[in-house]
Amino acid sequence: MSGEPLVRWDWLFAHLGPIADRMGQHLYLAGIAVGLGFAISFALAALSIRRRRIYPLVTLLATAAYTIPSFALFAALVPVTGLTVLTAEIPLILYTFVLFVPNIVAGFDRVPWDVLDAADGMGFTRGQRWWRVELPLAVPLVVAGLRLASVSTIGLVTVSAILGDSLGGLGYYILDGYHRHFATEILVGGLLSIGLAVVADLGFVLLQRFLTPWASRRTEKARWT
Amino acid sequence: MDLIAATGGWLADPAHWQGPNGVPIRLFEHVGLSGVSLVLSALVALPLGLWIGHTGRFSWWIVGSANAWRALPSFAVIGLLVPFTTVLDANLGFTLYPTLIAMVVLAGPPILVNAYQGVAGVDRDLVEAARAMGMRERQILAGVEIPIALPVLATGLRSAAVQVIATATLGATFGFGGLGRLIVLGDANQDNGELFGGVVLVAALALATLGLFTLLERRLTSPGLSGRTAG
Numbered sequence: 001m002s003g004e005p006l007v008r009w010d011w012l013f014a015h016l017g018p019i020a021d022r023m024g025q026h027l028y029l030a031g032i033a034v035g036l037g038f039a040i041s042f043a044l045a046a047l048s049i050r051r052r053r054i055y056p057l058v059t060l061l062a063t064a065a066y067t068i069p070s071f072a073l074f075a076a077l078v079p080v081t082g083l084t085v086l087t088a089e090i091p092l093i094l095y096t097f098v099l100f101v102p103n104i105v106a107g108f109d110r111v112p113w114d115v116l117d118a119a120d121g122m123g124f125t126r127g128q129r130w131w132r133v134e135l136p137l138a139v140p141l142v143v144a145g146l147r148l149a150s151v152s153t154i155g156l157v158t159v160s161a162i163l164g165d166s167l168g169g170l171g172y173y174i175l176d177g178y179h180r181h182f183a184t185e186i187l188v189g190g191l192l193s194i195g196l197a198v199v200a201d202l203g204f205v206l207l208q209r210f211l212t213p214w215a216s217r218r219t220e221k222a223r224w225t
Numbered sequence: 226m227d228l229i230a231a232t233g234g235w236l237a238d239p240a241h242w243q244g245p246n247g248v249p250i251r252l253f254e255h256v257g258l259s260g261v262s263l264v265l266s267a268l269v270a271l272p273l274g275l276w277i278g279h280t281g282r283f284s285w286w287i288v289g290s291a292n293a294w295r296a297l298p299s300f301a302v303i304g305l306l307v308p309f310t311t312v313l314d315a316n317l318g319f320t321l322y323p324t325l326i327a328m329v330v331l332a333g334p335p336i337l338v339n340a341y342q343g344v345a346g347v348d349r350d351l352v353e354a355a356r357a358m359g360m361r362e363r364q365i366l367a368g369v370e371i372p373i374a375l376p377v378l379a380t381g382l383r384s385a386a387v388q389v390i391a392t393a394t395l396g397a398t399f400g401f402g403g404l405g406r407l408i409v410l411g412d413a414n415q416d417n418g419e420l421f422g423g424v425v426l427v428a429a430l431a432l433a434t435l436g437l438f439t440l441l442e443r444r445l446t447s448p449g450l451s452g453r454t455a456g
Binding site for chain 2: 006063064067068069070071072073075076078079080151154155156158159161162171174175177178183186187189190191193194197198201
């Protein structure tokens with residue numbers, strides 16, 4: 001990688017279209033994983049809140065899954081599901097559980113009993129109480145989980161580049177640049193994927209301020225096992 | 226079922242456990258790189274975290290930057306280092322340094338944040354009592370704060386170790402060896418036995434690290450602390 005400038009601006013400007021496409025794929029892969037991961041985690045958290053005994057088991061399995069390297073899990077799925085979006089999504093979704101479930105459970109756990117009693121006293125049905133009291137009070141920690149999961153998933157999407165050129169989002173440029181000894185490509189892929197993670201993080205901070213205008217400006221500290 | 230047989234067959238073959246490309250060498254590379262980066266990271270992060278926790282200085286900085294630091298995707302960090310490390314050394318800068326430096330970066334935040342939180346969370350009355358007894362600041366840190374903060378420190382080390390062992394697998398994509406190399410070669414040679422052998426070994430190593438550090442954490446917790454309920 002010597003004898004030429006670190007950034008070849010001509011290459012960058014000639015590839016704005018494909019770079020935008022890769023960025024779109026990055027957001028698409030991360031979006032599906034965070035969306036489906038959130039939905040499944042919400043169900044797991046709801047189950048854990050009702051049946052308290054299964055909660056340690058859920059967290060144990062989620063932690064064990066998170067421990068398995070993404071690289072190994074992607075590669076292991078290839079003989080089973082092929083070089084498909086599914087192969088990229090299964091690990092990405094699995095890894096969100098350990099970030100979502102504890103935050104959702106903790107969010108609902110810390111709704112005070114007297115607030116629930118007051119809601120019952122005002123004649124709320126169970127559904128009304130959940131929708132209008134419990135959920136809003138749980139929002140800060142739920143959003144804290146969303147921040148962690150979106151940042152982590154956007155980072156992990158880059159690893160799916162090992163599954164071939166058709167996947168990986170911006171990670172494609174990191175790997176391709178490495179193979180071709182081409183610094184500009186690596187910088188584009190690396191810096192833009194970090195940028196996406198930062199923007200997603202800030203986006204969820206703004207979302208939380210919008211959803212809970214009564215809360216203090218201080219953002220919630222997430223649980224991290 | 227074919228996959229299980231192929232994996233078992235590959236792992237059971239003694240030929241794969243010897244020579245310069247054998248499993249022991251790959252395991253040594255993997256654990257060696259992880260260990261070195263963990264130690265390098267701890268040498269910086271541990272004293273810094275203890276000092277910030279003890280003095281309370283710059284704690285706003287810790288809280289602010291820890292999450293941002295964690296947002297750095299290792300795959301991108303390893304790649305981004307390549308153009309710069311190759312300037313230092315064309316060979317090692319292309320194979321070893323990017324993964325090594327990225328792992329040092331990865332291990333930093335959990336060690337730093339836990340060292341800070343562990344010491345900052347020590348009951349201030351205890352610290353004041355120690356000070357009133359005439360203990361010097363250094364003695365307070367070594368004799369009171371660190372022993373009480375030890376379980377929290379150990380949790381930070383565990384989390385750093387598990388993340389590094391797991392993430393060092395990525396190094397195989399960027400010229401480094403380690404157990405990830407088995408996965409890369411298995412994939413390239415369409416050898417499912419080698420691929421899954423690598424997957425099994427990497428996952429086992431990560432889980433073993435988790436178990437080992439959890440045991441260490443229990444050993445390090447003073448009996449006076451473990452008797453208490455969480456608090």
